[in-house]
Structure formats: C-alpha cells, structure tokens
Amino acid sequence: MGKELRYPFGFIKEKEQIFEANRLIREIGFTSKLINAESPVGNLSGGERQGVAIARAIYNKAELIVLDEPTNNLSLNETQKVFDFVLNVKKSNRSVLFIGHNIYHVYDISDRFVILDRGEVVHQLNKNDISTPEELMKIMRDTIGAH
Numbered sequence: 001m002g003k004e005l006r007y008p009f010g011f012i013k014e015k016e017q018i019f020e021a022n023r024l025i026r027e028i029g030f031t032s033k034l035i036n037a038e039s040p041v042g043n044l045s046g047g048e049r050q051g052v053a054i055a056r057a058i059y060n061k062a063e064l065i066v067l068d069e070p071t072n073n074l075s076l077n078e079t080q081k082v083f084d085f086v087l088n089v090k091k092s093n094r095s096v097l098f099i100g101h102n103i104y105h106v107y108d109i110s111d112r113f114v115i116l117d118r119g120e121v122v123h124q125l126n127k128n129d130i131s132t133p134e135e136l137m138k139i140m141r142d143t144i145g146a147h
Helices: 014-027 046-059 076-091 132-147
Strands: 064-067 095-099 113-118 122-126
Touching: 014 046, 046 064, 064 076, 076 095, 076 122, 113 132, 122 132
Parallel strands: 064 095
Antiparallel strands: 113 122
16 A cells, blocks of 8 residues: 555554555455455456555545556456446545546446547537447547547
8 A cells, every 4th residue: 555554663553554455455346355455466367456556546545546548458357347446436435537448448437528639628528418338439530530
C-alpha cells in the first residue's frame, strides 16, 4: 500500500497493515480465500493486479480513480473482474475515469462518455441519451468524421 501504517520511531504496524489490506481485498470484490494481503502480487492474474491498484487508490482515499486502458491484454474473465471492481468503487461514492477504446467494454459501466479527437473534447454525452453501444459508435464516427 502507498502509506504504511507505522508506530512512532518508524516501526511498521504489520498486523494492522495486513488487517487493512485484507479488508480492502474483500471491499473491492476478491472472494477467493487464496488471495490475501500476503499473496505475492507476481502470482496474481492481470485482473487481480488491476484490483490491487484500485485497492491502493481506495486506501489512499482517492476520490477519483483514473484507469487508462485497464483491460488491455486481459482475458474475458479478468476483464469482468476489473468491471466488477469499478462498479464496487462507484457504489462507494468514488468517481472512476475509465479510458478505453473498446466501446463494448465500457458501455455497461459508464454513466457519461467524452469523445476525444487528437486530444480535443469533441462530444460529451450522458448515458441516458444513448440506448446502445452501436448508437454511441455512430455518434463517434459522425463526430470525428466531421471534425
């Protein structure tokens, strides 16, 4: 975690740190008993590693969590885990900025969409204004094609 729990004089509060890490693991939706605060991150899947990064942001009291292409190179199962993490974060009244190119990956978990063209905001939409991912893709093509 980013900020270690420490006693005066710098000694780490190991029991408290393990307890807090295990609490966060459950909060973000890890349900496997095989994953705990002492599991080496190198042994985790890509989706689980993204979960650890999200847990770290929660621990550090981040109000906004920025995820830039977090599902790249992940299996479908790992991608679903990342989506579950994002939905749990949203339920805890935190904001998530999910940057991605695959509309189908982000449509279900998004509340708003911002379309960029060469770094410039060219369109902003609320999910209530769009009924399907295909409709969003058409708006993107029309917006970027006209820009």
